[in-house]
Amino acid sequence: MSFAAPYPPYDPTDKSGFSYDTVVKRWPIILASIVDQLHQENHALQAPGNVSDDLTQAKVVEGKTIIEQVSQLKYQMARDYALEPIPEDGEPHADLYNSELGRLAEQSRNTWFTAPWLYAECYLYRFLRSLLAQTQHWRAYDPFLSQKVDVFQKSGPSIYRIASSIHDIETAKNTLKSEPSGIEALFQEMIQMCLWGNATDLSLLTHMTLSDIEKLQTVEKEAQSARKQFILKDDQEQVWNHVKGMKGGRVDFVLDNAGFEVFTDLVFADFLVTYTSHVSKVVFHGKLIPWFVSDVTPLDFKYTIEALLDSSYFTSGSSSEEDKSHLQEIATRISRYVEEGIFVFSVPADTPLGGSGAGSKLGEFWTNPLPYWDMERECPDLWNDLRNSGLVIFKGDLNYRKLTGDIQWPSTTPFKEAVGPLAGSFPLLSLRTNKADVAVGITQEALDEIEKKDDKWRVNGKYALISFLPRTK
Numbered sequence: 221m222s223f224a225a226p227y228p229p230y231d232p233t234d235k236s237g238f239s240y241d242t243v244v245k246r247w248p249i250i251l252a253s254i255v256d257q258l259h260q261e262n263h264a265l266q267a268p269g270n271v272s273d274d275l276t277q278a279k280v281v282e283g284k285t286i287i288e289q290v291s292q293l294k295y296q297m298a299r300d301y302a303l304e305p306i307p308e309d310g311e312p313h314a315d316l317y318n319s320e321l322g323r324l325a326e327q328s329r330n331t332w333f334t335a336p337w338l339y340a341e342c343y344l345y346r347f348l349r350s351l352l353a354q355t356q357h358w359r360a361y362d363p364f365l366s367q368k369v370d371v372f373q374k375s376g377p378s379i380y381r382i383a384s385s386i387h388d389i390e391t392a393k394n395t396l397k398s399e400p401s402g403i404e405a406l407f408q409e410m411i412q413m414c415l416w417g418n419a420t421d422l423s424l425l426t427h428m429t430l431s432d433i434e435k436l437q438t439v440e441k442e443a444q445s446a447r448k449q450f451i452l453k454d455d456q457e458q459v460w461n462h463v464k465g466m467k468g469g470r471v472d473f474v475l476d477n478a479g480f481e482v483f484t485d486l487v488f489a490d491f492l493v494t495y496t497s498h499v500s501k502v503v504f505h506g507k508l509i510p511w512f513v514s515d516v517t518p519l520d521f522k523y524t525i526e527a528l529l530d531s532s533y534f535t536s537g538s539s540s541e542e543d544k545s546h547l548q549e550i551a552t553r554i555s556r557y558v559e560e561g562i563f564v565f566s567v568p569a570d571t572p573l574g575g576s577g578a579g580s581k582l583g584e585f586w587t588n589p590l591p592y593w594d595m596e597r598e599c600p601d602l603w604n605d606l607r608n609s610g611l612v613i614f615k616g617d618l619n620y621r622k623l624t625g626d627i628q629w630p631s632t633t634p635f636k637e638a639v640g641p642l643a644g645s646f647p648l649l650s651l652r653t654n655k656a657d658v659a660v661g662i663t664q665e666a667l668d669e670i671e672k673k674d675d676k677w678r679v680n681g682k683y684a685l686i687s688f689l690p691r692t693k
């Protein structure tokens with residue numbers, strides 16, 4: 221793999237006030253929470269009677285404990301130190317990250333404030349992984365797991381509401397079959413539910429209260445029609461026209477966040493398989509290492525389905541027996557689809573963090589720092605595999621940044637142009653709420669209007685883009 225992609229046709233320039241903001245404000249909070257988390261684990265391990273002494277096991281290179289290493293990273297980041305090479309830890313992509321770092325050093329862009337934002341952010345999670353992977357004790361440890369679980373457990377009210385809507389669809393199933401326009405309307409509702417499911421994301425939620433999160437999770441019909449005006453590019457009709465031409469096809473989800481968002485992905489997938497004849501198989505792609513705080517790992521995926529089946533899992537809000545039975549209905553169906561291989565995770569569900577060599581090869585691509593432009597050259601196996609899909613759905617902001625290379629395209633640039641050589645490889649749908657500067661495919665008129673209305677529209681998560689490209693090659 222090499223980083224020097226031949227696309228785009230002009231020099232990438234990615235720095236912006238917002239990226240700087242995340243380095244100085246958001247990342248230190250994330251690192252501080254990891255240090256807290258590690259301390260808590262330490263105390264538990266060192267409790268009287270517990271024979272395990274992690275401070276011995278957790279020594280990493282240079283004689284520093286993992287906690288000292290993470291604290292040092294936080295210190296260096298705030299002072300704009302140079303990024304250190306990723307140690308050879310036996311996990312994928314260390315060479316790729318390091319060769320790019322070398323290239324950046326030649327351009328004096330290898331410090332926390334000067335490195336391209338996309339690279340620096342991916343590096344941060346890969347470097348953290350390296351610290352953990354080099355120890356015996358923390359190798360299987362996901363420092364974000366407790367946050368993921370905590371927020372998911374509090375998402376009960378929104379999850380029950382969605383499950384009840386699906387129950388209503390089940391009740392009207394027979395009528396729906398004879399009314400194609402009803403299915404189309406539901407498809408639009410589902411796509412929007414799945415889109416707005418991306419509005420919550422733990423790497424952004426450092427300042428949010430539970431009620432803020434609940435507001436973001438409001439995805440039912442009324443809220444959706446109110447939010448339609450916030451969709452700045454809307455290819456829903458093109459997507460439906462494409463999907464309705466499929467017969468028993470395969471859909472892929474390149475997943476983003478665990479918890480509530482992956483629940484909305486599963487609901488959308490369930491809808492496609494259960495209520496339409498267009499889709500008979502769904503493949504889910506996640507991350508092999510803890511990534512951008514809340515991204516789905518194979519273990520998160522398995523955990524989500526078990527949690528949905530457990531009627532005492534959700535802790536917030538009051539739920540009636542009826543709510544619970546509606547959730548059981550869809551959770552049981554999802555679990556059955558997994559058992560029957562109708563829903564599959566792209567790597568085995570028990571793949572450990574860091575991957576398991578050949579068995580998880582197809583999952584490695586998603587945690588490298590590259591744009592997706594050159595997937596065909598960088599990871600031909602994955603590219604060829606996705607060519608078997610009838611629709612590849614890329615969820616969320618980071619996937620969008622990688623699809624477009626995270627560069628400052630004029631916002632009226634066609635999506636196809638920003639996706640570059642990847643465009644046309646397979647039918648591609650991006651569902652993204654805007655949390656970073658890059659945004660393309662917007663008409664001049666819409667752009668003028670939004671610039672007047674809200675100067676934070678690119679980053680405040682209130683606006684969204686639904687972008688579709690057909691297969692052309």
Ligand SMILES: O=P(O)(O)OC[C@H]1O[C@](O)(CO)[C@@H](O)[C@@H]1O
Pocket residue numbers: 242341418421423424476477512615616617618619621653655656
């Ligand atoms: O979960 P999502 O939608 O990919 O969002 C992640 C986004 O959050 C950030 O980490 C912080 O803004 C971005 O860098 C990143 O693109």
